Amino acid sequence: MVKGYRPSNLKEALELISKEEVILLSGGTDLMVKRKRCSGVEPLFDKPVVFIKDLLELKNITFKNDILTIGAACTCSEIANNDLVPEYMKEVVLCMASPGIRNMATIGGNICNSSPVGDTLPALYALESVLVLESLSGKREIPINEFIVGPGKNIIRKDEILKEIRINIKEFNKVLHRKVGTRKSIALAKLSFMGLAKVENGKIEDIRLAFGAVGPTIINSKKIENEIIKKGTISKEDIEEIKTKYGEIIKPIDDQRSKANYRKGICLNLLGYYLEDLM
Ligand SMILES: Cc1cc2nc3c(=O)[nH]c(=O)nc-3n(C[C@H](O)[C@H](O)[C@H](O)COP(=O)(O)OP(=O)(O)OC[C@H]3O[C@@H](n4cnc5c(N)ncnc54)[C@H](O)[C@@H]3O)c2cc1C
Incomplete structure (x- = not known):
């Protein structure tokens, strides 16, 4: 009992x-x-x-x-x-x-x-x-x-x-949330991405980026976010550089739901897609 x-x-x-x-x-x-x-x-x-x-x-x-x-x-x-x-x-x-x-x-x-x-x-x-x-x-x-x-x-x-x-709660006008799983519902995430940004007159005023299921805890980096805000605008080369930086801290594992390579690759693709959209 x-x-x-x-x-x-x-x-x-x-x-x-x-x-x-x-x-x-x-x-x-x-x-x-x-x-x-x-x-x-x-x-x-x-x-x-x-x-x-x-x-x-x-x-x-x-x-x-x-x-x-x-x-x-x-x-x-x-x-x-x-x-x-x-x-x-x-x-x-x-x-x-x-x-x-x-x-x-x-x-x-x-x-x-x-x-x-x-x-x-x-x-x-x-x-x-x-x-x-x-x-x-x-x-x-x-x-x-x-x-x-x-x-x-x-x-x-x-x-x-x-x-x-x-x-x-801040004002964000560019939001992208993606959960990648085997199905649309009743499936745990293989990986997930949250991007929140405030872009005004083409300038990035605020940005928050977080990745789920690709490390022992959620992956984010205030340092990289602040570097993006400092730049204000980002070129194609900057996006590649940002992807490389996140590539160094995103450390997924292979398990029953997915492979590490797949998880990392999709995270960086989503990041690139989101950053390109900001500009
Ligand atoms: C079929 C199924 C599908 C699911 N799909 C998903 C999914 O898609 N995504 C996802 O993220 N999760 C999923 N889950 C997991 C689960 O539903 C979530 O993690 C849910 O939010 C847990 O909340 P709960 O209230 O049921 O937690 P509980 O089971 O009641 O508690 C979980 C833990 O938190 C502690 N706890 C709870 N509340 C408090 C509190 N206020 N203070 C201190 N400790 C506390 C408990 O002691 C326990 O250790 C799924 C579960 C099932 C069964």
Whole structure:
């Protein structure tokens, strides 16, 4: 038998996790797969489970002073149906899984699972999202690229819950999001690309580039982005140089979904296509 707790608010949940080793379960779409056993046998939860998906403090989506705040327990469907969420974020969550899974899968679960193929991650890296972690001793605000430290690894403490994700929404007029998988839906990414830029009068004012499933975590580089912004305009030669620079930091592996060469080649093609389109 699995022991479970259903706290009625965040404080109660934080008190529970400060006293006892537990497993936090939000939508359960990652956990139920990871802990499944043979048919007819309950999944292996070796510690009590704390259900957090219905905690109201984790369900808000607000927009204030250019900051979009998304509660960690908001599902992909809730995010896709919220008018405060920009279209490019909606597109990202709508490419995940199937409608049934999207009704359960939460953005907090996708982040805390910390897989390099997590579909929300390239956009959240590109947007320099900040995660708010809460425990009984207070809150910590951690940039997403410091939170995830390897495949499936992050720095959350046992007494913390990811409460919300804060995104400073800027105006981007050139957006390209591509998830390359075996099928259009219900397939994990072989690779993914997120490009966001603001181009005005032919000048690149801002640019964010992120690649998923081609390294131990999401690949991006503030240094290269700043070099592009400094140039303002880019020639064909510049694009080749930028591709070479990203080629040095994109380090995919061969696995059951794809080959490293394919992953890297398509990432660089998408990058080249996107940069050419900017100009
Ligand atoms: C059929 C199927 C298809 C899928 N397709 C995709 C896909 O296309 N793209 C994709 O990216 N993913 C996919 N997934 C994976 C999964 O749906 C997502 O990663 C989802 O966002 C996980 O969210 P969840 O709420 O279900 O997480 P859960 O399974 O509840 O939790 C995942 C992990 O995060 C922790 N956690 C969850 N919320 C919090 C919180 N607020 N604070 C602290 N820790 C927390 C849990 O303890 C656990 O370790 C798929 C899964 C299935 C079953």
